[in-house]
Amino acid sequence: MRVDYVVRAIAELLNDGELVYVGLNSGPAILGAFMARDLMKKDIDIVGVAEAFNPKSITLSPSTGDPFFLEGSPVMITVDSFDLAQKGELDVMFLGPAQIDEETNVNLTAIGDYERPKVKLPGGAATAYLMPLVKKMILWNLKHSKRSFVKRVDFVTGSARLSRNSVYVVSDMAVMRYDRSERRWKVIGLYPWSTLDEVKERTEFGVEEENPRVISITEEEKRFIEKLDPYELRSALELP
Amino acid sequence: MPLEEALTLVHDEDLITVSGISIHRNPMSFVKALPKSGVKNLSFIDREPGIALEYLLRENLVKSVRVAMATLEWFGMLPAFRSKVENGEVEFLEDVCGAFIAGIRAGAAGVPFMPVRGILGSDLVRLHERKGTWKIGRDPFSGEEILFVKAIVPDVAILHVNRADRYGNSEIVGPLYEDEFKGKAAKMVIVTTEEIVDPEYFFGRRPTLNAVYVDAVVSAPRGAEPTSMFPLYDADYEGILKLIGQG
Numbered sequence: 401m402r403v404d405y406v407v408r409a410i411a412e413l414l415n416d417g418e419l420v421y422v423g424l425n426s427g428p429a430i431l432g433a434f435m436a437r438d439l440m441k442k443d444i445d446i447v448g449v450a451e452a453f454n455p456k457s458i459t460l461s462p463s464t465g466d467p468f469f470l471e472g473s474p475v476m477i478t479v480d481s482f483d484l485a486q487k488g489e490l491d492v493m494f495l496g497p498a499q500i501d502e503e504t505n506v507n508l509t510a511i512g513d514y515e516r517p518k519v520k521l522p523g524g525a526a527t528a529y530l531m532p533l534v535k536k537m538i539l540w541n542l543k544h545s546k547r548s549f550v551k552r553v554d555f556v557t558g559s560a561r562l563s564r565n566s567v568y569v570v571s572d573m574a575v576m577r578y579d580r581s582e583r584r585w586k587v588i589g590l591y592p593w594s595t596l597d598e599v600k601e602r603t604e605f606g607v608e609e610e611n612p613r614v615i616s617i618t619e620e621e622k623r624f625i626e627k628l629d630p631y632e633l634r635s636a637l638e639l640p
Numbered sequence: 641m642p643l644e645e646a647l648t649l650v651h652d653e654d655l656i657t658v659s660g661i662s663i664h665r666n667p668m669s670f671v672k673a674l675p676k677s678g679v680k681n682l683s684f685i686d687r688e689p690g691i692a693l694e695y696l697l698r699e700n701l702v703k704s705v706r707v708a709m710a711t712l713e714w715f716g717m718l719p720a721f722r723s724k725v726e727n728g729e730v731e732f733l734e735d736v737c738g739a740f741i742a743g744i745r746a747g748a749a750g751v752p753f754m755p756v757r758g759i760l761g762s763d764l765v766r767l768h769e770r771k772g773t774w775k776i777g778r779d780p781f782s783g784e785e786i787l788f789v790k791a792i793v794p795d796v797a798i799l800h801v802n803r804a805d806r807y808g809n810s811e812i813v814g815p816l817y818e819d820e821f822k823g824k825a826a827k828m829v830i831v832t833t834e835e836i837v838d839p840e841y842f843f844g845r846r847p848t849l850n851a852v853y854v855d856a857v858v859s860a861p862r863g864a865e866p867t868s869m870f871p872l873y874d875a876d877y878e879g880i881l882k883l884i885g886q887g
Contacts, residue, residue: 424662424688425713449661449688451815462714462877465662465688467814467870477816479745482738486757508709509734514767520725522717525688525709528762529738556763557734633714 402572403428403634404625405591406540408617409570410494411435413538414444418491421481421534422448423525426464427634428540428570429494431625434458439624447481460629482526485533493530494538499553502585502605504560504567504578506531506539507553514555527558537567542637544571549603574599575615576607586610643670646830646856647677654795655683657744657826658692659819660867662713663875665812666692667800669863670832675699685794687740687818691867694718694884697730704731706773708740712884715877719884733771734764739789743773744818746791747825753788755779760787797826800864801848802872804833808854809847814870816848823849832860834872 410432414420422430426448436442438457445454449465456472484490497506498521508527512518531537537560541548549571560567560578567578575589585607587599596609625634647670650656660666671692683704684693690712696702697720710721724730738756746754753775759765760776765787768774777788799819804810810831812819823829831854862869866879881887 424709425711427714451817461875463663463875464713465664465815467664467868468874470814470870475814475816478737479741479816479818479821482741485738509764514763516728517726520717520722522711523707523709523734524736524762524764526737528736528764529756529758531758532761533758556761558736558759559761562761636714 401635401638402591402593403542403637404622405615405617406542406570406572407431407435407625408621409575409589409615410538410540411440413536413568414442414492416443418444418536419484419489420444420446420492421490422446422464422494424449424463424465425522426494426496427460427637429538430458430464431460431628431634434628435621435624439621447476449478451475451477458628460631460633462633482529485530488533490530490534492536492538493526493534494540495527496540497557499548499550500539500541500569501550501553503583505553505556506559507555507557509555509557511554524557531558531560532563532565535565537565539567539569540571541569542572544573544599545602546604549605551604573602574612577610584608587612589613589615591615641856641858643673643858646670646858647673649828649830649856650674650677650679650796652679653681655685656796656798657685657794657822658689658797659799659817659822660692660864661688661817662690662711663880664815664868665800665864665870666690666867667798667832667863668692668865668867669860670798670830670858671695674701685792687735687737690718691880691883694720697721697724702730706733706735708735708737712880715880715884733767733773736762736764739774739787740792741818743789743792744821744825746789747793748821751791753790755786756789757786760785792825794822794826796828796830797822798830798832799823799849800832800860802833803835803837803841804831804857805837805839805842806857807839808851808857809839809842810849810854812848820848823853829854830856830858832858832863834861834863834869
């Protein structure tokens with residue numbers, strides 16, 4: 401599954417020593433975080449909306465807030481995790497916005513007008529709060545097109561433009577890093593099925609390459625993801 | 641207290657909040673009984689609600705909603721929430737998790753507002769400033785620009801818990817979300833509980849919520865269904881699909 405490569409790309413972005421928060425409706429993020437910790441053996445701590453501190457292991461269920469993750473861990477409430485963010489001690493957050501723009505603004509609120517939206521989205525949750533506060537923001541979007549990677553989002557749910565943190569986006573076409581000094585997105589990863597030209601064609605704002613490498617996945621990594629998601633819930637994230 | 645009596649504690653136009661998130665520990669037995677009470681024009685406030693909000697919207701009990709996110713995750717958006725917001729049938733104000741937490745903590749502590757970091761730079765700021773729920777201000781000590789969130793004081797909080805004694809001392813096992821603060825902030829607190837325990841259970845032990853905050857205790861075994869109740873039962877996925885009209 402292509403989404404497995406996305407999981408792998410997310411896992412690669414995590415580093416030793418990081419405290420990582422996983423929110424609601426965050427399948428690729430939770431799989432990526434556990435791959436980083438348990439397969440790549442990165443020394444990270446995983447917390448999240450399920451309020452489990454570093455669960456021993458998980459089985460992906462329809463909710464990434466599944467309280468049964470607590471069967472192998474103590475409780476760490478979101479209020480405490482978010483207080484850590486205000487103290488500058490929460491390292492990584494993941495978000496899956498519908499739109500991302502050239503300035504790191506993201507939209508999870510609505511397509512069209514806020515008052516009478518063409519499409520109402522689920523809402524930003526902690527987006528506005530955490531985007532400027534975490535040290536590393538990892539965005540994902542599995543529908544890389546000019547409708548999702550836009551010059552300017554319809555609504556700024558949240559933004560990292562007033563922060564100095566690192567921002568990445570992992571899509572189904574590329575991995576990109578926001579370069580703050582040049583104020584541009586740089587393509588740092590591609591997939592076996594994607595090219596830089598295709599990424600440019602499908603992005604409304606200008607992007608540049610920065611030695612993009614091809615993201616690969618081993619059989620062992622595939623089996624690891626299958627073990628965490630035996631019901632293949634992640635297949636719902638795949639493009640038709 | 642019998643459920644019927646507790647239902648009379650919710651009044652027309654009340655601002656209500658409920659326990660849990662998404663498909664977990666929503667006070668469903670109480671929420672499902674609310675339409676019978678005839679109550680209407682409720683306002684609803686929460687961080688990341690799911691099934692309870694969807695049910696109340698379907699039953700047309702709610703006129704305004706203020707939440708940071710409303711999702712059933714793998715099951716998709718809340719269908720009634722989505723259509724009612726898209727058609728302008730409910731008043732909607734999008735909140736932010738960190739701001740909701742600040743506001744409900746201010747309500748719990750009895751202070752008028754709480755500062756919160758982040759959020760500046762979001763288009764949500766001007767919407768909330770217009771509503772009078774947030775204000776950009778300055779840290780009086782450092783002069784730094786920071787957001788103030790007005791205290792959130794719900795009229796009623798309905799909280800489903802694992803154990804409570806007859807006085808209202810309540811214990812939640814597993815994730816708490818902001819339920820402790822909801823119970824401390826709200827003017828009226830209705831606890832529905834899986835189990836009523838003897839008051840001795842809480843001797844020497846801190847309840848998640850002390851009796852002093854609680855106005856009604858209602859026995860409600862399996863009272864979160866079809867949402868999950870840690871560690872007693874998992875979410876009933878078929879029941880959820882049925883409730884959202886996809887079963």
